[in-house]
Amino acid sequence: MPSFIIRRFWPYPLFCIGVLLVCCQSPKGPLSLPAGDPDNGGLLLPGNFEAVVVADSLGRARHLTVNSNGDIYVKLVYNDIMHGSGGTVGLRDADKDGKADIIAYFGNYKDEGGLPAGMAVHGGYLYTSTVKYIFRNKLIAGLLFPDPATDTILIDDDEDLRKHWHTAKPFAFDRHGHIYVPFGAPTDAAQDINTVGPAGIPGGKGLDPAPDLEKHAGIWRFDADKLKQTQQDGYKYATGIRSVLTIDWNPQDDCLYVAMNGMDNFHTRYPQVYSAWQAAVLPSEPLLKVTEHANFGWPYAYYDHMLKKNILQPGYGGDGRSIGRASQFDVPVMGFPGHWAPMDLLFYTGNQFPERYKKGAFIAFHGSTDRSPYPQAGYIVCFVPFENGKLTGDWEVFADGFTGVDTVFNTSDAVYRPMGLAEGPDGSLYISESNKGKIWRVLYKGDRQSFGSTQLAAMEQRKSRTYIKTPDSLKDNLGLGGEMNGLILYNSFCASCHQRDGKGDNNRYPPLAGSDWIAGNKEQLIKIILNGLQGAIKVNGKTYNGIMPAHGGLLDDHAIASIATYINRRFYKEKDLVASAEVAKLRRAASGNNVATMERRKIRNQ
Missing domain, CATH: 2.120.10 (Neuraminidase)
Structure with a gap:
């Protein structure tokens, strides 16, 4: 039976009874298990388990439940970008092949605050x-x-x-x-x-x-x-x-x-x-x-x-x-x-x-x-x-x-x-x-009675995967900044001047969001966080003359990489993460420059 989609949105009222009576009749006949997909829909399962993909690309799905007749209901994130509305989606497998033949959207209510x-x-x-x-x-x-x-x-x-x-x-x-x-x-x-x-x-x-x-x-x-x-x-x-x-x-x-x-x-x-x-x-x-x-x-x-x-x-x-x-x-x-x-x-x-x-x-x-x-x-x-x-x-x-x-x-x-x-x-x-x-x-x-350690053995080996095992403190360190870490650090050290939305105060402190001075220049961003900045700069055609304190003495390489990662991803939609090694290299260079400067001063004073 070919599948089709019905969309009806009620907040909860307003929907079409006629369409439901014609198109959404309850499945008939005894329940039986359908065939699993050849690749189990991409899942890895214990021995003798199978999986079939019921539906795909429904929208940003959250929790789900199943009625006594096999109808499935899935909660979606409100204002989902894929279907223009959130609420709930109902699924029905009318021909009992494991695939949803009827996909119906309803319930256009908001999810305030989360x-x-x-x-x-x-x-x-x-x-x-x-x-x-x-x-x-x-x-x-x-x-x-x-x-x-x-x-x-x-x-x-x-x-x-x-x-x-x-x-x-x-x-x-x-x-x-x-x-x-x-x-x-x-x-x-x-x-x-x-x-x-x-x-x-x-x-x-x-x-x-x-x-x-x-x-x-x-x-x-x-x-x-x-x-x-x-x-x-x-x-x-x-x-x-x-x-x-x-x-x-x-x-x-x-x-x-x-x-x-x-x-x-x-x-x-x-x-x-x-x-x-x-x-x-x-x-x-x-x-x-x-x-x-x-x-x-x-x-x-x-x-x-x-x-x-x-x-x-x-x-x-x-x-x-x-x-x-x-x-x-x-x-x-x-x-x-x-x-x-x-x-x-x-x-x-x-x-x-x-x-x-x-x-x-x-x-x-x-x-x-x-x-x-x-x-x-x-x-x-x-x-x-x-x-x-x-x-x-x-x-x-x-x-x-x-x-x-x-x-x-x-x-x-x-x-x-x-x-x-x-x-x-x-x-x-x-x-x-x-x-x-x-x-x-x-x-x-x-066979339900013979299921045991043999069927479970392969799944136990999955615990060696990097996203399951306890990481090795040295070997598994990827050396990359974290966006979530950067969020906390940004709000602690940066937001008071540049604001949480990255738009600055429109006076002394320039915007980070949409900045023509920072966008695409990762090295400059890292240097500023490390070493601070003083003096007038022009950002998006406007001159700013605030003081940016150095954070290199307070924060380690991973923390600075995390702030830079957060700024780049949050305000410039960049995908790559900033590496701690990049920060370390610029920190060493800055330290070397400081040493050289001090040596020159000593020579002049002799």
Whole structure:
């Protein structure tokens, strides 16, 4: 059957019933497993697993869910550039060949202040979320589109958009009529958002007590069916949880689990405490078993998966090994390497996969953005084995092949970034990715009883990949500046004069954005950051005569390379990263010139 696309946008109202009745009839006949693609859609999977690409190029896809009849719903980023609208896309495989024959777009609502997260079919409704809201629409038997009449379940009524930085609204349901919703921390390490912004500054101390903990950095419990609830209507279930996009209810032990996104840029923020290597692998992205009144310690503590301990955070006096007040907080189930960015969590309950998969969870890792100067990492779907709610082994690589490259120098190098997970009615596992909107359906075709170590062996070897393994501190150092590191450093050392938008103050300090003095001249940019600048210069036809201080004595080569990388990528859309070696070469040259100058002065004075 040829595929076709229907586009209907309602905010939620306004859509065409006639088109739906004709084109979106429910698939008929018994469910059966389709053939996998010859190359598994590019995925690498354990033995006897296959994958088929359900749909491609949907737009910037986020989370997804599957209805009991096999219809798939995918949440998109609002105002997606590929289709001119965000909202939701519905997919139907009418001829049961594994490919979506009907692709229908609907739900043209905004995601104010951030990226959306959260989608589920529950109790006959399609639940979706934005940064500020959780909605639901009644599903209609036989139709792909749900009823356009929209219920609003939750409203985040905080009008300060700065505090929506980590407050996407993923959610999970328990068996008792509740919905659990994280409210993420609006800062990285509990800094004063009014003075240093959400990302903070190098060496900055955290506020103590942290005011973010009152209404953020925790999980609230609400009534799953009550309309127009605000945070005040909810019950604060757990705290000390920085940022969560992965959340699910484990039916085996009837308990909530989340995977938390840890803090960023330890070396950039605390260069006297952490090396660049430590900052690449720490802090852990921990898997948390969230019980009532649990406290996991953010911002006062973080989890170190190598030491297997909670460690005192440097913003509160920590030195990278001290425990101190961190001992009073709950310990995670396990910890994943730093910055892998867990995006979705799924406890598998189906019968298609081997029995061992019914005793554990799948986690999708979106991949890091701030591991520079080491390779970016993550970009896989892993499996965590459980038995009766307790770990039975180390995490396993379940799905790989998303990056398309052996080494991810910069996040944009990854062809695909795993995002969402969902289970189909026949036990298939669905995976979405966020770069292009590709959807895979993973199937198992082998003998369920004989599945074991032989089938898993090849996936265990994948852990040697640069984007999965723990990097070697020397051999794996790529020597390149990092854009995320540069963002923090730019805002700390440059933005007060050149402004966050790079446009300068239109008086003493020239613009960086669109500057004819800097554009295309990387060496000049590095020299200015290193050595400073005094005297009049003409930029875009206007003369400026401010004083640019030298930063070479304060910042190391990687830090300066990161600032230059951020400026070039942010304001000039350049793709290449600035190398630390380039900075070192110009630093040596400047040092040599200074020595020569001093020698000439000595000779003149003799």
